[in-house]
Amino acid sequence: MTDCLLCHRDNFQQPTLWQLFNFQPIEPTLLCQTCLNAIDAIPADQACSGCGRLCSKSVCDDCLRWQEPQDFKNRAMFQYNALLRQFMSQYKFYGDYQLRKVFQTKLKREVAQFKADFVVPIPINPATQQQRGFNQVAGLLEQVETVDGLKTLHRDKQQPQSAKNRQQRMQTQQPFTLNLDPEKFNKKRVLIVDDIYTTGRTIRHAAMLFQSAGATEVMGLTLAHG
Amino acid sequence: MQATQLFGRQLIATDVSVEPSWQSQLVRRPAMIFNGQWAICQRCGRKTVKQTVQLPEGDYYCPHCFQLGRVTSNQWLWSLPETNQFRRQADSPLSWSGELTPAQATCSQNINQVFIAGRTHLLWAVTGAGKTEMLFYGIEQALMKGLRVGIASPRVDVCLELAPRLKAAFASVPQAVLYGEMDGSYDYCQLTICTTHQLLRFYHAFDVLVIDEVDAFPFAADPGLHYAAEQAKKETGALLYLTATPSRALLRQERQKKLTVSYLPARYHGYPLPEIRVKLTSRWRQTLTKHRLSGGLNRALKQIVANQRRFLLFVPHVNDLSILESVLQRQFPTMSMVTVHASDPDRHEKVQRMRDGQLDCLITTTILERGVTFANIDVVVLGADDAVFSTAALVQIAGRAGRKAAHPDGLVIFFADSQTKAIKEACHQITFVNHKARKEGLIGHHD
Incomplete structure (x- = not known):
C-alpha cells in the first residue's frame, strides 16, 4: 500500500532507527503522516466519565441530565473533527470497507482494557446491511471476539440518526431488542461498541436492555465523540 | 426510469426498468470481473487485489471510484445504446462571429x-x-x-x-x-x-x-x-x-x-509569450517567518506596485498564504489583496473580483495555474523550486501573463532558492516555442 487511504497522497514511511534495530516486522500505517497528525485523541483522564467527551469536569453537564441507565459510562477514543468526519463519511456512506483496518489495532487495545465478558457491537438494520454490505462497527472490531447480542426491531429506518437534530434524536424510541437469551448476560460485564457518540441516545437504549437482563456492569466504547 | 436517462450512460444497480419499448434494448455488463488474484472494476478499469476489497458477505467492491457510487461485484452496469436522438440542423448552430488567424x-x-x-x-x-x-x-x-x-x-x-x-x-x-x-x-x-x-x-x-x-x-x-x-x-x-x-x-x-x-506555437494575438526571469533568493521562507520579505522579492514587488500593475502571486503551500498576506499588508498598506486556495469556500467569488479589476493582488496556490484569464497582469512565483511546481505547472503559470491582445506584455518572475530541472525546462520551453513561432512567421503580424 503506497497511497494514504484517506487523502490518496503518497504514503512513504521512513522507518525509525528503533524500528530498524528492533528486527520486528514493521506494521504499515494505512494513513499518511499528515492525516494521522490530524487525529485528535481524547485522553481518558481528561474526559467526561459519562459520555467520554473532552471535558475539564469529571462529569459534563449533559451527562448530569441523563437519568437512564444509571451508572452508564462511555469512553470515546477520538474527537469527531474534520478528519474523523471524512473518515466516517468515506467508510460508512461511500462504503470504503478497507478503512475498517485503520483503527482496528487501537480499538483492540482499548477493548482489552475493559476486561468485559461480552463485547457487543451496535447492529444495523437489514436494509442498510443489504445496501452497504457490512456493519461498520463489526468491521472496526474485526480483531476482537464479539457477540451479536442485539438486533434492530425494524427492517429499515425512516430517517438515519445523522439526518436528525438533537431534539428528534432524543425522542427516538428503543430501536433494539436482545438477540440472545437474557440469562446469558445475567451477572456479566457487557461492553457495547458504537462508531460515534452524539447525544448518547442510541448507546443508552442498548445499555438499558443489558441492564434489565441483569448485567452487573454495562459500559460503552465509541470511536469518536461529537 | 426514463430511457433518455440511460442513452450512452452506465448505471450501477442490481435491476433497472425503463419504458417497455426500450426494455429489450437494455445492455447489462458485470460491474467487476476477476482475473486470478485481481478484481477489475468495469467502470474505472482499475484492478485491486481481491482480498483487500472483499465485503463480509463475499462480494467485492472497487476502492478507486466509490465517489460516484460504489461499484460492487454483485451489481450490473446498465446502459442503453446511444442512438443520437437529436434534431438534425440544416442551418449552422454556430453564433460566434470572431475570426481565426x-x-x-x-x-x-x-x-x-x-x-x-x-x-x-x-x-x-x-x-x-x-x-x-x-x-x-x-x-x-x-x-x-x-x-x-x-x-x-x-x-x-x-x-x-x-x-x-x-x-x-x-x-x-x-x-x-x-x-x-x-x-x-x-x-x-x-x-x-x-x-x-x-x-x-x-x-x-x-x-x-x-x-x-x-x-x-x-x-x-x-x-x-x-x-x-x-x-x-x-x-x-x-x-x-x-x-x-x-x-x-x-x-x-x-x-x-x-x-x-x-x-x-504562437498566441492568437501574434505576440511572443512573456519569458521567465529567474531570481535567486536565500531561504525566503525563513525570512518570511521573521515577517520580512527577501531583498529581491521586496524590490520586485515595489517596482510592480510603483508601476501600478496588478499581479498574481503563487506560493507552494496553503500555509504560506496567511503569513505572506500579513507581511505584504504591512509593506504595501494601500494595496488590496486576498488569498485563495483549493478548499476556500469563496474561491470563485475571489477569482471573479480579480477578473473585475477590484483587486491589486491575488495570492494563490497552484489552483489558479491554468484555465483562468485575467487581463493585463504580472505573475510572480515565490519558491518556484518547490516540488509542487512541475515543469507543466510553471509553464502554465507563466502563461497567465499577456493573454489579451490589448496587453500582450507582462512580467513573469520566479523566485527560488535554487535552480531546479523544472524551472530550467520551463524557461527553455518558453524560449523554444517563441523561437519556433518566429521561425514560422507567426509572430509580428499583430491583428
Whole structure:
C-alpha cells in the first residue's frame, strides 16, 4: 500500500532507527503522516466519565441530565473533527470497507482494557446491511471476539440518526431488542461498541436492555465523540 | 426510469426498468470481473487485489471510484445504446462571429478532419493560443450531423469557464453541464460539458470527445480516468486532447503512432509569450517567518506596485498564504489583496473580483495555474523550486501573463532558492516555442 487511504497522497514511511534495530516486522500505517497528525485523541483522564467527551469536569453537564441507565459510562477514543468526519463519511456512506483496518489495532487495545465478558457491537438494520454490505462497527472490531447480542426491531429506518437534530434524536424510541437469551448476560460485564457518540441516545437504549437482563456492569466504547 | 436517462450512460444497480419499448434494448455488463488474484472494476478499469476489497458477505467492491457510487461485484452496469436522438440542423448552430488567424484556421481544419475520421489527436497549443475558438468549427460540423459531443476537463473551474463560452457560441443547442457539486440532475443533451470524473458515468456515448487540459491533476495521475475517457466515447468516436504542456507519456503515444499531433506555437494575438526571469533568493521562507520579505522579492514587488500593475502571486503551500498576506499588508498598506486556495469556500467569488479589476493582488496556490484569464497582469512565483511546481505547472503559470491582445506584455518572475530541472525546462520551453513561432512567421503580424 503506497497511497494514504484517506487523502490518496503518497504514503512513504521512513522507518525509525528503533524500528530498524528492533528486527520486528514493521506494521504499515494505512494513513499518511499528515492525516494521522490530524487525529485528535481524547485522553481518558481528561474526559467526561459519562459520555467520554473532552471535558475539564469529571462529569459534563449533559451527562448530569441523563437519568437512564444509571451508572452508564462511555469512553470515546477520538474527537469527531474534520478528519474523523471524512473518515466516517468515506467508510460508512461511500462504503470504503478497507478503512475498517485503520483503527482496528487501537480499538483492540482499548477493548482489552475493559476486561468485559461480552463485547457487543451496535447492529444495523437489514436494509442498510443489504445496501452497504457490512456493519461498520463489526468491521472496526474485526480483531476482537464479539457477540451479536442485539438486533434492530425494524427492517429499515425512516430517517438515519445523522439526518436528525438533537431534539428528534432524543425522542427516538428503543430501536433494539436482545438477540440472545437474557440469562446469558445475567451477572456479566457487557461492553457495547458504537462508531460515534452524539447525544448518547442510541448507546443508552442498548445499555438499558443489558441492564434489565441483569448485567452487573454495562459500559460503552465509541470511536469518536461529537 | 426514463430511457433518455440511460442513452450512452452506465448505471450501477442490481435491476433497472425503463419504458417497455426500450426494455429489450437494455445492455447489462458485470460491474467487476476477476482475473486470478485481481478484481477489475468495469467502470474505472482499475484492478485491486481481491482480498483487500472483499465485503463480509463475499462480494467485492472497487476502492478507486466509490465517489460516484460504489461499484460492487454483485451489481450490473446498465446502459442503453446511444442512438443520437437529436434534431438534425440544416442551418449552422454556430453564433460566434470572431475570426481565426491563419495558423488557428489550419489547426481548426485539422480538428475537423480528426472528428470526421474518428481518430485520437493531440492539439498542442501554447497558453493563450485560443484553443476553444479552434474547436468551434469542428463542433459545428459535428452538431449539424447530429453527433453527440462531449467536452471534459479535469478541473471544475475550467468546465465552468468553458460552459458559458460554448453556450454563447452554440445558443440553439441544448447543453448539459455536469460536475460533482452541481445542483439539479442529469439531462440528455447533444452537447455535454463535464469534469473528467463524470465520464465514468458514460458508456459509448460520444461521437466526439474533447479533453481540455489533459495534463492537469487528477486526469494525468489517474489511470481510471483515462479508461473512463476511452469508454465514454463510442468505439468509432474521435478523441481530442488539448494542452499547452503535454506529458512525456502523451508524446510517447505519438511516437507509437497511437495519436496524431498538431502544433501551434504562437498566441492568437501574434505576440511572443512573456519569458521567465529567474531570481535567486536565500531561504525566503525563513525570512518570511521573521515577517520580512527577501531583498529581491521586496524590490520586485515595489517596482510592480510603483508601476501600478496588478499581479498574481503563487506560493507552494496553503500555509504560506496567511503569513505572506500579513507581511505584504504591512509593506504595501494601500494595496488590496486576498488569498485563495483549493478548499476556500469563496474561491470563485475571489477569482471573479480579480477578473473585475477590484483587486491589486491575488495570492494563490497552484489552483489558479491554468484555465483562468485575467487581463493585463504580472505573475510572480515565490519558491518556484518547490516540488509542487512541475515543469507543466510553471509553464502554465507563466502563461497567465499577456493573454489579451490589448496587453500582450507582462512580467513573469520566479523566485527560488535554487535552480531546479523544472524551472530550467520551463524557461527553455518558453524560449523554444517563441523561437519556433518566429521561425514560422507567426509572430509580428499583430491583428
